[in-house]
Amino acid sequence: MDAHEQFVAGSSALAAGEWGAARDCFESALSVEESADALDGLALAVWWLNDPGTALELRARVFARLRHDGRDTEATAVAIWLARQYWGLYRRGEMANGWLSRARSLLETLPEDGSLRGWLVLAESEMGRPHPRAANAADRALRIAREHGDRDLEIVALTRRGACTVSAGGIAEGLSDLHEAMTAATSGEGHDVQYVGEALCTLMEVAGLIGDPGMVEPWAKFLVSFRSSYAFGPLLPFETQSATDLISAFCTGCCGGVYLVTGRLDAAEEQLVRAVSQMSKTGLRPRCLHPVADLVALRVLQGRLEEAETLITGFEGDSDCAPSAAAVDLALGRPARAVDRLVAALDALAETPVLTLPARSQLVDAALAAGDAGLAQDAAQRIADLAAATDTPLHRAHRDHAAGKVALARADGEAAGLLRSAALGFAQSGAPLAACRARMDLARSLVGKDRGLAITEARSALQSLDRMGATAEADRAAAFLRGLGVKGRTGPRDGSLLSRREQEVLGLVCEGLSNTEIAERLFISTRTAGHHVSNILTKLCVRSRTEAAAYALLNLPTAQTLAHK
DSSP states (O other), rough: OOOOHHHHHHHHHHHTTTTTHHHHHHHHHHHHHHOOHHHHHHHHHHTTOOOHHHHHHHHHHHHHHHHTTTHHHHHHHHHHHHHHHHHHHHHHHHOOOOOOEEOOOOOOOOOTOOOOOHHHHHHHHHHHHHHHHHHHHHHHHHHHHHHOHHHHHHHHHHHHHHHHHHHOHHHHHHHHHHHHHHHHHHTOOSOOTTHHHHHHHHHHHHHHHTOGGGGHHHHHHHHHHTTTSSGGGGGGGGTOSSSHHHHHHHHHHHHHHHHHTTTHHHHHHHHHHHHHHHHHHHHHOSSSSSSHHHHHHHHHTTTOHHHHHHHTTTTTTOOOGHHHHHHHHHHHHHHHHHHHHHHHHHHTTTGGGGGGHHHHHHHHHHHHTOOOOHHHHHHHHHHHHHHHHHOOOOOOHHHHHHHHHHHHHHOOOHHHHHHHHHHHHHHHHHHHHHHHHHHHHHHHHTTOOOOHHHHHHHHHHHHHHHTTOOHHHHHHHHHHHTTTTSSSSOOOGGGSSSSSHHHHHHHHHTOOOOOHHHHHHHHHHHHHHHHHHHHHHHHOOOOOOOHHHHHHHHOOOOHHHHOOO
């Protein structure tokens, strides 16, 4: 085939989502004759093949060729695309602003800019966190999209306006925009499948903001169910069989964050380690949930404080990471430092009240640990104000928990009722880890009133924390029970406490493998293998690998099966 025929074949493959074939065709066409169109096709193909760095380099060359060819309208669209990619994927503000400035200059020379002005306004609104001013810009982009019939722009502008509205406290209005955008995206109204991905990503971002990962699942299920109806390309890899598979394949950072919120710590670890590794190697990071922040929070839960402190180094100034950094400070006995970093982060988030919730909740704990009851009370009141504005069950649970902890610190009789309400609210909202924390606070509030009930609540929380793998908090719960004169843990315990990964590790322990050999077999680090073994010994209440293997072979058929695979 000649260059033109290769270009046509590449364009057909690109439209069909056959990215590898498209890349090969465009490369063949370019080997004969370089053109802006073939370069652009190749750039888009490699972008979908998960090589955004090369894609950005190629599209910069496309921009130059289009300018030389006098195709300034297309060049402007490429400049805006590059700006959005540099910010959305890499947070490289200088590069993004440079391309936006180039697009603005070109727009002024175009006789008719169509919907490009809307894309520019949208890109400008995305340069930063969701906030009310950005919502106004997204609304303007939406009007331009509808005026010119640009469905892709309409979808993305709706999602941006929705995210900004939610961040300012308008939960119902914002979610309405987001669900409308997802309806348009999944029904095939748009032209480019990229914007289906952007809509799903923004929905995940908002789910993280309001702590409701369940809102993503219906749309993910829809995409999986209708995979044959639409060309969703890499958003639905062939091995994707479930909504969870889709979220995991789409964004490891998002998936890990969802698992963390829902108490699936072993699964969260796998996803978050992968996301942080990708970020360190490529510079790419999820725009919705910061993987370092979530992995640090996980390490604190696991009691792996040295790793947590190492991980957070270099990210302390990122307000997304402030709650996790403060958790490290609190675990290491530095409450004053935790307070300082949280107050600084909250100052930076003043315009977006919903985004303040993680830091505000952590500030209650830090202030109480630092002996500043007034600051803790103020933080609890701010959480109450947010809950009144959003009226979501999860935010109400946070309100009750914060108020309950403040009441407990001053020995207020209302503490138990508030903490019981918080535990129930978290459980009903699908936040089991937060529910366990509230139950432990409830147990503390009951010690002087109903010791038996305090023991019951603490034991229930301990069992759940052990099952999740929240080692540090489980150990504190066990210590609390021992302080009441009862056994913290009784054992050996039910092997169902072990996560799927821990069961795999136990099977290899039964084979007599060392930590190094386990690491090689499971493609994990030796240190991680050691932590899994330590968790297994703790959960089974045994003292050695030999005892663990003996218990497993006698009581856990799964371990025997895994050991002989």
